[in-house]
Amino acid sequence: MQHGWEGVVLKALRGKDFVLTVRGSEQVGEQYQRVRVSDGGLLAACPPHPAMWVRLWFEHEGRAHQRAYTLVDPDPAAGTFDLEFALHDGPAAHWSVAVQPGGTIEATVQGTREAEPPPATRVVHLVGDPASLPAVNSLLDAHPTTPARVWLEAGHPADRDLPVRARAGHEVVWVDRDGAAPGQALQAAVTGAWAGDAAADPAQDWFWVACEAAAARALTKHLRRDLGVAKDRVSSLAYWRAT
Ligand SMILES: Cc1cc2nc3c(=O)[nH]c(=O)nc-3n(C[C@H](O)[C@H](O)[C@H](O)COP(=O)(O)OP(=O)(O)OC[C@H]3O[C@@H](n4cnc5c(N)ncnc54)[C@H](O)[C@@H]3O)c2cc1C
Structure with a gap:
């Protein structure tokens, strides 16, 4: 899929591209979906940190739409993580409920960084x-x-x-x-x-x-x-x- 000008900018910023493969999907709540993926080498190249997120590319009306999603339970040894989707009327949310095992999605890692409380934080x-x-x-x-x-x-x-x-x-x-x-x-x-x-x-x-x-x-x-x-x-x- 062509990523348009956003893809060009992310390339210039040294974004790293991967292809994730869907292993399974399950409904977690009435309006919430979990999708399990194999990471296509992402976790080996980009070690996970708390609240790490990736840019996923969803096709909608012939165009690529980039949306941010957070890695859930990343497992670098297994090369897997989950993605959780709050559901509403949007291309990313629609994809999460329609996708079948074996389906793929492109991902770019750029811009995520660890947010950490200062030492000795009270609350x-x-x-x-x-x-x-x-x-x-x-x-x-x-x-x-x-x-x-x-x-x-x-x-x-x-x-x-x-x-x-x-x-x-x-x-x-x-x-x-x-x-x-x-x-x-x-x-x-x-x-x-x-x-x-x-x-x-x-x-x-x-x-x-x-x-x-x-x-x-x-x-x-x-x-x-x-x-x-x-x-x-x-x-x-x-x-x-x-x-
Ligand atoms: C760093 C980061 C990490 C994120 N991680 C996650 C994550 O792990 N899981 C997750 O579900 N979202 C996450 N998001 C939010 C997600 O990227 C947005 O909700 C995104 O806009 C969804 O894309 P869409 O294509 O489904 O809908 P869009 O095309 O963006 O929007 C379609 C319509 O849905 C509405 N909408 C969009 N998002 C929501 C929402 N969350 N609730 C209600 N209405 C909405 C819009 O206002 C619009 O009317 C993250 C965002 C950031 C910045």
């Missing part, structure tokens, strides 16, 4: 939704003994049943979207919690935000400008854009 605050749940789980796996507060927005009631890898000392709060614009209820709940009893400590905590673009931007601004959190204690990325 890790993770803000996300089903799209960033794979990354949230990967961070909880990577920091199993660091106290964590996790806020997740449920776009559908069934999202609350999705598997969160919380351990002792990890508190999980699901916030229902409840008809509001994506990210709005989450933003209000998190901002309130950071100001209230479950207060955030700007000097000792680490804040990881990955949700709908407008909410991610607003929460980052709140952390930096209103709460005075230093740059190295905030990691934030728009995971998707509501249209």
Whole structure:
């Protein structure tokens, strides 16, 4: 598949290309699909790190569309990992439910890097939704003994049943979207919690935000400008854009 100008830019940035082969696929929730893949040599060439993501190329209406997805349980020895898809009306989501074992998908590794809490972080605050749940789980796996507060927005009631890898000392709060614009209820709940009893400590905590673009931007601004959190204690990325 031709990757267009995005492919040219990624090549210039030394993106590495691979072909993943689907081993199987299963529905994890009403609106959530897991696809198991063989890595085509990806993990040997690009050692995994927490919340590592790749750019997958989906064909739609004769064009290549690049979408970011997080590696779930990468196993370099076996050369396998899983991909988890929050379902909605989009080319990547459609592919995840239609693909059969033996199907392939092109992947480019470029731009992913480890986000790590500074040493001696008191509490890790993770803000996300089903799209960033794979990354949230990967961070909880990577920091199993660091106290964590996790806020997740449920776009559908069934999202609350999705598997969160919380351990002792990890508190999980699901916030229902409840008809509001994506990210709005989450933003209000998190901002309130950071100001209230479950207060955030700007000097000792680490804040990881990955949700709908407008909410991610607003929460980052709140952390930096209103709460005075230093740059190295905030990691934030728009995971998707509501249209
Ligand atoms: C670093 C990174 C890692 C990511 N990892 C994952 C992952 O592991 N799993 C995952 O599911 N997503 C992940 N995402 C988000 C995913 O890339 C986007 O949701 C992407 O837009 C989906 O593409 P699509 O072709 O299905 O839909 P698009 O063509 O992008 O959008 C179609 C329609 O669906 C809406 N839409 C798009 N995404 C969502 C969503 N998540 N929820 C509700 N509506 C949506 C859009 O607003 C639009 O109206 C990640 C994003 C980033 C930046």
